[in-house]
Amino acid sequence: MSNNARVVASGGNRPKPPSIRKSPPSFAWLGVLPFLVFVVLFLFLPSLSLFVGGFQDAKGNFTLENIRGLFTPFILNAYWVTIKISFTTAVMGGIVGFFLAYALVAGGVPNWVRSSLMTFCGVASNFAGVPLAQAFIFTLGRVGLLTVFLKEALNIDLYGQGFNLYSFWGLSVTYLYFQLPLMVLIITPPIEGLRREWREAAENLGATPSQYWWHIGIPVLMPSLLGSMILLFGNAFGAYATALSLTGGLINLVTILIGSQIKGDVLHNPNLGYALAFGMVVVMAVIMSIYYALRRRSEYWLKQ
């Protein structure tokens, strides 16, 4: 026995199933097409070319010789120096830039001063290459304006005390010229995002300013700080013209090596250059992985 009636004959016209109206084709994807073309032409294809070139000899045959070449002491040293200078300028630029940005945001600076400084930062962060190197040579070179002024007016002999513009620290100072303003530009919006009420609530609960920064300010800003510093690292890691113009190859940087392998007269081996560039991509990928891991940890409270 069943409670359901069994239909033995249809009682007339069955209603037609509702017709599914086709929606018109969407062309929204066309909007993203220029970006995709750009990525393929200027990111994907060059990277592919580097990758393939790194595994080829001059005649186009497959070889691992270029990759093996990356592990020679001279090239390993170049990577080490490049990483060291990038790390140093990223951390120093990051810390000092953060304090500069904080002073700009919370220091009661008049609006016109602030907007002028931000404009200057925009310009300075893009001031690199030959002009920057020349500016530093004219200012802090052996007979630079500041060097001579300090020596003659204040009896401070920079070079006598160990400073050398054409050394690791000299190049770091030069890099800081564009690293600092870049940090100010990118960390200012997150600092502005720190709400006044958080600081007041912490104070109200008995916290000192340093306790506020330790428990709330820094943890909240940490993802932005890490992101900014990784950008600074990448910025210094890929710098070429500034270092070449300033030191003329005295400092063994990967970018200068790549330049000399691709267009040099003596060390002409473009495929090794491709392998070196591929090595830089690997280093950046490792740095980015570390960054993502740190960022995930610092953003744990947003991931819940």
Add this chain to the structure above:
Amino acid sequence: MSFLVLEDISKVFPTAVGVEKFDLSVERGEFISFLGPSGCGKTTTLRMVAGFESPTTGRIILNGEDITDRPPNQRNVGMVFQSYALFPNMTVAQNIGFGLKIRKEPESAIKQRVAEMLALIHLEQKGNSFPHQLSGGQQQRVALARALAIRPQVLLLDEPLSALDAKIRVSLRAEIRAIQRQLGITAIYVTHDQEEALSISDRIVVMHEGKIEQVGTPFEIYNFPTTRFVANFVGSLNTAEVEVMDPSAGIVAMNGIRLTSASDLKEKRKGDKVMIAIRPERIGFIAEGEKENVFDGKVENITFLGSVVRIQLRVGGTVFNMDTFNRPSLQLPQTGDTVRVTCSSKAVLVLSE
């Protein structure tokens, strides 16, 4: 001496005066509301008590101690902010325990106090949640618990409900009042919502342009406003200019209609012009035998407001609103009818300014 005394407080900003000659004494366990429109100085006054603003003149005395120049982190007052201000990188439990951690209380004591506070706000299950996982009402309860966890001498609440929707506002304000009574804590509550202030407070301080307009119980503020501003700001009100006819008998004339007021008119002279105010709900249709303050009005509009019906009457050159309860048996006039209405002499308030 009162528990909290604000003595001749003023605050002058570079471009404007924030608060002027503010004197107030608050008793221990009292719930005081600062009520007024935006920019009247209520939040500035609260922030001076918290220590986030320094008074230009005057003193703040809490429990016998002058705290005027004490930094905010040494005042032991709890504050609840309009935007909750929960620390986003901490869990609910960490937020509540933050003040105790800063005070270096033992871990076990912090844990116990946090559990007490979570129970107080009925969020026992949310201790491990982060602020962004809570609703607005829940976040504000956590903010309240965080402020109370440090056992403050005074609880300051800066428009704590204004970011919440109407239903939650009503339930949460009752909850705040219940918790305040349960703990017996002294509280100052800032709001621009007159209904909120009337429903929650022991006393209300009505502020306008940096000054105190009137201090009184909700009953006094609503029924006996002393200034025109208070009368207009708290509840809706009919106001009219009248001429004093007999100061000793409290008789005034409005468009030729004689009205008797229970307010004191002895300082006035015959012929003086004064402002009177009558609440809409204090006007009613005339009943048998009523002779005091009877006047006619032409019905211009009738509006249903749910439990109340508002009837707009033209009385001479003045428009009066009259509110009456909406009952099924209610017999309403038609627009254009002339009706005879009345109000008691106590309902006719004479305003000082």
